[in-house]
Amino acid sequence: MRFVRPEDTERPTWAAYEHGRYLGTFHARTDSDGLWHVQTVAERHTTLDDAVRALRRPPSWRQDRARVAHWARGALNDPALLLIDVQTTGLGRAWAVQIAAMDRTGRTLLNELLNPSHPITHTASRLHGITTSRVTHAPTFAELLPALTGILLGRRCLAYNVRFDHGVLTRELLRHHRDPSVVRAWLEACRWEDAMRPAAVSKGLWSANRRTYRNQRLGGSYDAEAKCHALLRSLQHLAGHG
CATH class of the missing domain: 3.30.420.10 (Ribonuclease H-like superfamily/Ribonuclease H)
Structure with missing residues (x-):
């Protein structure tokens, strides 16, 4: 996994890549119950691992x-x-x-x-x-x-x-x-x-x-x-x- 943070953003935002394939964008949120907001699927997760799983296919796929x-x-x-x-x-x-x-x-x-x-x-x-x-x-x-x-x-x-x-x-x-x-x-x-x-x-x-x-x-x-x-x-x- 590779995370890239754009410079032109006012809040902590990362774009996630896996082997060069873009997975999605994550926003760090401190004003809600879910710390990590997954932009692509509009979900909030308390851990980054769960946020990544929302966009990553499981091993059995x-x-x-x-x-x-x-x-x-x-x-x-x-x-x-x-x-x-x-x-x-x-x-x-x-x-x-x-x-x-x-x-x-x-x-x-x-x-x-x-x-x-x-x-x-x-x-x-x-x-x-x-x-x-x-x-x-x-x-x-x-x-x-x-x-x-x-x-x-x-x-x-x-x-x-x-x-x-x-x-x-x-x-x-x-x-x-x-x-x-x-x-x-x-x-x-x-x-x-x-x-x-x-x-x-x-x-x-x-x-x-x-x-x-x-x-x-x-x-x-x-x-x-x-x-x-x-x-x-x-x-x-x-x-x-x-």
């Missing part, structure tokens, strides 16, 4: 990335693979306003706007562009459910942050069926997997605060079909790092 590549290639070769994305009325415990599903070839099997029977928050609308008035005459989740069941059941369902998408579908199914056992049976008829963790491993940036690989944004517009396309591209990228 190459092996971890190879395992991710093997997993991604297996997913892309699985004819049961289905990429899923759900857009919602809000950022918390919300209802579905758009659901898209895509196969491993990039063919869209489902891309449907939904009437959630609940207002869509302004925050959510600013992200995905879907307003309450736009979905007034769209089908409800209950009306879409037969088609959704035919597409999802028995498939390997992959989402980016699957906990969120799975949670939305769980709430919608509970609202419709009102029987947790029926909902559980429906969900267990699919194989659910998360692509966010493998993407974090492949990138390799370490979160010293969370003691795991740092999650990465998927990117792309907040449209369910566009997110499925972005997820497919991400999976293809992961598969290429064997």
Whole structure:
């Protein structure tokens, strides 16, 4: 490691390099709980070692990335693979306003706007562009459910942050069926997997605060079909790092 301090700064600042590769910039802070502020990832750490770890890949990274590549290639070769994305009325415990599903070839099997029977928050609308008035005459989740069941059941369902998408579908199914056992049976008829963790491993940036690989944004517009396309591209990228 090599640390270089720029001359044109009013506070203790160092740029860190490893074998000539720029890692990031660290600021020494005395006005907060975290002494070392990592500019690139906006984290604060009490020790310089932890600040460096936030930008440095761990020793096991190459092996971890190879395992991710093997997993991604297996997913892309699985004819049961289905990429899923759900857009919602809000950022918390919300209802579905758009659901898209895509196969491993990039063919869209489902891309449907939904009437959630609940207002869509302004925050959510600013992200995905879907307003309450736009979905007034769209089908409800209950009306879409037969088609959704035919597409999802028995498939390997992959989402980016699957906990969120799975949670939305769980709430919608509970609202419709009102029987947790029926909902559980429906969900267990699919194989659910998360692509966010493998993407974090492949990138390799370490979160010293969370003691795991740092999650990465998927990117792309907040449209369910566009997110499925972005997820497919991400999976293809992961598969290429064997």
